[in-house]
Amino acid sequence: QKEVEQDPGPLSVPEGAIVSLNCTYSNSAFQYFMWYRQYSRKGPELLMYTYSSGNKEDGRFTAQVDKSSKYISLFIRDSQPSDSATYLCAMSRSNDYKLSFGAGTTVTVRA
Amino acid sequence: ETGVTQTPRHLVMGMTNKKSLKCEQHLGHNAMYWYKQSAKKPLELMFVYNFKEQTENNSVPSRFSPECPNSSHLFLHLHTLQPEDSALYLCASTEVRGLNTEAFFGQGTRLTVV
Numbered sequence: 488q489k490e491v492e493q494d495p496g497p498l499s500v501p502e503g504a505i506v507s508l509n510c511t512y513s514n515s516a517f518q519y520f521m522w523y524r525q526y527s528r529k530g531p532e533l534l535m536y537t538y539s540s541g542n543k544e545d546g547r548f549t550a551q552v553d554k555s556s557k558y559i560s561l562f563i564r565d566s567q568p569s570d571s572a573t574y575l576c577a578m579s580r581s582n583d584y585k586l587s588f589g590a591g592t593t594v595t596v597r598a
Numbered sequence: 599e600t601g602v603t604q605t606p607r608h609l610v611m612g613m614t615n616k617k618s619l620k621c622e623q624h625l626g627h628n629a630m631y632w633y634k635q636s637a638k639k640p641l642e643l644m645f646v647y648n649f650k651e652q653t654e655n656n657s658v659p660s661r662f663s664p665e666c667p668n669s670s671h672l673f674l675h676l677h678t679l680q681p682e683d684s685a686l687y688l689c690a691s692t693e694v695r696g697l698n699t700e701a702f703f704g705q706g707t708r709l710t711v712v
Contacts, residue, residue, distance in 0.1 A: 495638055521700055530688055530703035531641075532600060575641070577701075584629050584694050585654065586701055588641040 490514055493576055493589025501597050506563035510576035510589045513557065517578040517587070520552050522561045525573045525591065534574070535561065566596045601625040604689050604704035611679065612712055619674040619707045621689030629694045630672040631701065632664060635686040647672060648694055679711045 493510045500506055508522075519538055523531035535550040537543045537559075543550045551560040559578070563570055576589040602623045611617050623630060632644040646654035647666040661683075663675040672689055686708050690701040 489640070491640065493640075523703075528705075528708075530600065530602075530604075530705045533700045533702065536700050584648065584692055584701075585643060585646060586641075590638060590640045 490587050491576065491578065491589045494592055495590050497593040497595060499595045499597060500566055502566060502568060504566050504596075506561075506566050506570065506594055506596070508561040508563075508574050508576075508592050508594070510559050510578075511557055512559075512578060512587075514578075514580070514587070515554075515557065516580045518581045519579045520550070520559050521577040521586070522548075522550055523575040523577060525575060527572075531575055563594075568596050568598045571595045600702045600704065602689060602691055602702050602704035604687075604707050606707060607705060608708045608710075610710045610712060611676065613679060613681070615679075616675070616677040618676065619687055619689075619709075621672040621674075621704055623670055623672075623689075623691040623702075625691055625693070625702060627691040627693045627702075628669050629692045630666060630669070631690040631692075632672065632674050633688040633690060633703075635688055635706070641688065645674075676709075679709075681711050684709055684711045 491512045522535040524534045525531040540554045547564045549562040573591040573593045575591045577586045605620045629648045634642045644658045645664040665673040686706045688706045689704040692701045
């Protein structure tokens with residue numbers, strides 16, 4: 488079993504739709520949860536960062552963590568063509584600087 | 599610009615060549631990483647350096663040799679690679695504190711082994 492599972496997609500949505508992305512994980516010791524966005528031919532860039540369970544909102548982006556279900560989500564509201572990218576979830580344990588990544592979900596927002 | 603710079607951006611090398619990838623971070627971080635990114639697969643952690651000491655080597659073949667001369671620079675020396683080593687190689691850095699922190703990535707080196 489992979490430590491972090493993420494559906495690679497691809498996911499195609501019309502402009503303005505809500506994009507819903509998620510990851511599941513098996514290691515209950517994970518405490519820090521991140522979402523990275525990676526445009527084609529670029530390195531990943533940090534999008535959202537949350538600690539433990541709960542929700543975090545930043546503009547059109549909302550990250551949710553449900554540790555009891557070992558499930559994290561990223562929602563993108565009012566999606567734009569510029570949101571077309573691969574979205575990677577990542578997580579780590581406390582006092583551990585190693586990240587475990589999902590495979591990434593490729594999203595296309597159609598104009 | 600993330601503050602992590604990788605060179606070269608693209609590299610094509612033969613299986614008998616020797617080349618090096620370079621990474622430099624301008625963020626004052628004290629930990630640096632090499633990751634391998636292949637299509638449809640999660641990022642694979644290759645090496646971690648914390649305060650210039652190598653703390654992780656995830657069973658990486660010896661044809662990949664890292665070097666960390668100081669906390670701002672990281673190299674990946676390549677020799678006698680195989681075609682399956684073709685991938686995007688990403689460098690990242692982070693500040694190791696009591697609590698965890700996020701990693702910042704460079705743009706990557708797209709490596710093709712022919």
